[in-house]
Amino acid sequence: MNRFPLQAGCALAALLAVSACDQKVTPPSAQYGANPVLPAPQQYLVPPMAVPPGIGWKQGQAPVVPAGFRIQAFATGFIHPRMVYTLPNGDVLVVESNGPDAPVYRPKDYIEGRVQALAGSAAPGGNRITLLRDTHGDGIPDVRTTFIDHLNSPFGIVLVDGNLYVADTDAILRFPYVTGETHVTVPGTKLTDLPAGPINHHWTKSLTASPDGSKLYVGVGSNSNITENGMAAEEGRAAIWEVDRQSGLKRIYAAGVRNPTGLAFEPQTGKLWAIANERDEIGPNLVPDYLTSVRDGGFYGWPYSYYGQHVDVRVQPQRPDLVATAIPPDYALSSHVAPLGMAFSQASSLPVRYRSGVFIAEHGSWDRSPLNGYKVVYVPFQAGRPSGPPQDVVTGFLTQDESKSQGRPVGLAFDRAGALLIADDVGNAVWRVSAAADEGRPRPAS
C-alpha cells in the first residue's frame, strides 16, 4: 500500500503545525449505527491517500465467505462491471460502465486521476449491458449476449411493466422489453434528462422504481467533493429525484445527499432507503458514509453540514437556515467505505439469519489509512429499521497484507434462486454467493 503520501503529509503538517494529524485512527466500529463518533475535522496539506493497486484475481481465487456460504465466479471477463440486475425470467443483466473523462481544472485533478488509475478506477467501461442466462439451472450461465450497446456511462437499471429503464449519466432511457429476448433491437427513448457534464464529478445515476411502479427514483451525486467546482455546477445535484414514469416530469424528492449511489424500497414498510457517500479530506473518520430512509422533501446537509448540524467550514457563504433543517441520516456505515450497491434480502435464499435486512457493497476507501470497506456487509432490519451493527459477509477483496486489491464490489442483486450476485469492477467478474447446502441449485419455481 502506498502509505508514503500520508506519512509525508503528517510529517510536513506536524513540522509546520498547520494541521494536526491523527496517527491513531479510531476503529470503524465506533462509527456504526445511529450515533457515530464524529471527531473534530482536520485540514490537510496533503490529504491522506492509501490506494491499493488493483491487480485482479488469479485463476481459482475468489472472495471469502463465512461458513454456511458458498462463492463462485458467476461470469468473468467483463469491462468494468458496475451493476447487476435480475429479470423476472432469471436472466441476469450486467451493466459494464465507467465515468466519462474528467476535465482537469486544477493540478490536483491530474494527480488524483493518476492515483485513481492506479487503483483500477479509471479503466474504461464497456458502456453496454450484457445478458447472462443459465439454461441448465446450475448457477453458471451458458448464454451470454450483448443486451444493449453504446450507452453513455450507464449505472442504474430497473424493469417496470414491460419497460426497461436505464440511467445513463445524462438521461433515463426507456427500452421496451419482451420476456426472453437476448438483445434489444428497438432504440431507447429518452424519458428525461439528468444533470451531467461538462463537469460530471459523481457520474453514477442510481435508479429504482416505487413499489406500485408509477414513479422512478434517481440518485444524482454532487458535482464535487465539497463545492470546489462552484455552486452553479451543483444545480440539481446531491439529490434524489422523483420521475413520473409516464410523463417523465420530475422533481427533487430529497436534497443534500452528497452521492446517493444506491436506492431501494424496504420491503416491509415500502419506504425508500438510500446509501450515500459522504465528503472527503477532513479526516480518516470524517465523514461516515451512510444508509438512510429518505423523507419526501428532506434535506440531508450537503454541502453545508453533515450528520445534522455539523457545519463544514469549507463551504462559504454558509446557509444556517438550511443547516437548521438538516436531517441526520439513520445509520452510519463508518468513514470512506464507499457503499455503491444495496439489495434488500426479501428474495434471498441465504442462511435464515441473513433474510431480513439489507446487503451493502462497500467499494473501499482511497483517502484513509488503514483501509476501510472492500467488502459486502449485511445490516439486519427489524420492523423496517436497522437493528444491529453491519456484519461482514463477503471479504477477501484485498490481498492478505492489504497492499493490493484483487476486486472491489459494486452492484448487488439476488438471482432467481435467491443467491447474491456481486459486480466486481476491479476483478471484472460477477460473483455468486449462495447457501452452502444449496450447491448452486435454484429453488423450485414458486
Added chain:
Amino acid sequence: MNHHISTDQLIERALGARRDDSIPRAGLFFQESSFRSRALHPRLIGAGAVLLIAALATDVAYARTLLFQWNNFSIWLLTGGLLLAALAGFALVLDFALHRVKAIDWLRFSGFVAAALLSLLNALVHSRDGYTAIVPEGLELSALVSAILVILGWRNWSVGVPHSSRPTMLKETHS
C-alpha cells in the same frame, strides 16, 4: 584557419551570450540589473515572482467574492511560479558554470529559496477543496511570499554577487 571551439563557447554562441567584459557599463546599478545582465536565472526568477505575486491578487479576489474559480487561478499561478522557480535553479547552475555568476549572494539566494518552499506549501494549501484552500493560510502564505519577493526583487532578480572588483564601489555607493 581552423578554430578550435570549446564547449563553453558553443553554449555561449547558442545562447547569444558573451563572456568578455568589454561592454561599457553605465554604472553599477545598470550593470547588475537583470535587464542588462547576461545571466539567465534572473529572468526566470522575475517571471516566476510575477506569477506568485499575482496569486495574492487572485486570493484576495476569492476572499472578496467567494467564487472558487479565483482559487483555480491562484493554484495555476502558483504551479507556474514553482515551475519557473525550478527552471531558475537549473539556470543558476548554468550561469555559474559559464561564469556569468562569479559568486552567490547567499542571503538573497536563501530568500528566494524560502519564497519557493513557502509557495510549495501554499500550493498544497490551495489544493484543498473549498474555503480553507485560501482563507486563512493560503492568503497568509501568498502575502508573505509576495512581501519577500518584492523586497528581494526591488532592484533586480539576480542572486549573483557583483564583480569581485566592485564590492568596494558597492559599499561606497550605499554608505
